[in-house]
Amino acid sequence: GQNIDQPTEMTATEGAIVQINCTYQTSGFNGLFWYQQHAGEAPTFLSYNVLDGLEEKGRFSSFLSRSKGYSYLLLKELQMKDSASYLCAVMDSNYQLIWGAGTKLIIKP
Amino acid sequence: GAVVSQHPSWVICKSGTSVKIECRSLDFQATTMFWYRQFPKQSLMLMATSNEGSKATYEQGVEKDKFLINHASLTLSTLTVTSAHPEDSSFYICSAKIQGDTEAFFGQGTRLTVV
Numbered sequence: 001g002q003n004i005d006q007p008t009e010m011t012a013t014e015g016a017i018v019q020i021n022c023t024y025q026t027s028g029f030n031g032l033f034w035y036q037q038h039a040g041e042a043p044t045f046l047s048y049n050v051l052d053g054l055e056e057k058g059r060f061s062s063f064l065s066r067s068k069g070y071s072y073l074l075l076k077e078l079q080m081k082d083s084a085s086y087l088c089a090v091m092d093s094n095y096q097l098i099w100g101a102g103t104k105l106i107i108k109p
Numbered sequence: 110g111a112v113v114s115q116h117p118s119w120v121i122c123k124s125g126t127s128v129k130i131e132c133r134s135l136d137f138q139a140t141t142m143f144w145y146r147q148f149p150k151q152s153l154m155l156m157a158t159s160n161e162g163s164k165a166t167y168e169q170g171v172e173k174d175k176f177l178i179n180h181a182s183l184t185l186s187t188l189t190v191t192s193a194h195p196e197d198s199s200f201y202i203c204s205a206k207i208q209g210d211t212e213a214f215f216g217q218g219t220r221l222t223v224v
Contacts, residue, residue: 044215096158101151
């Protein structure tokens, strides 16, 4: 079966760095997405990785290792507004998105 | 980036009535649109995939006669929840993509409450 695993909840301090991990097992791979979702709102796109390595975009970076079925989202200089759920999603061989359950990130002052 | 507009943002309806939710791609032609449902504290669950001009493909367990999906044009898809019940209360989200592109763009979601 297809499976996406990510931690349920994480807590970090304002100004710090946090890494949210995602492991996956899917039928085929056509890229991995990270989305941010604030409560009551639709997800917003953060990053897309299809090749191994690190993609940096401002305070957010995303890493992918296809051989390990592993990705992480790195958030630097955390701000209170970063409190949200972070969803990992993998596009499978049929170009369907398989979603993780999301990681709720709590930022404390 | 591309914009997907979903309407209404929230709706309250009586049990037994039907509700229609619209999803529009404002500045691109969406060959494929996806409809998701999300219960509180749970991940997105794909309900169906619709391609313009053809019947929607429903995920296992999703009743096609209850959740009617129409994708009549390249910029509009609608989801109609028929004979709504309280257990249909959820957050419904659409996303749209261009054929050959990898990224799907999300609408803002519709919170449906059935009373």
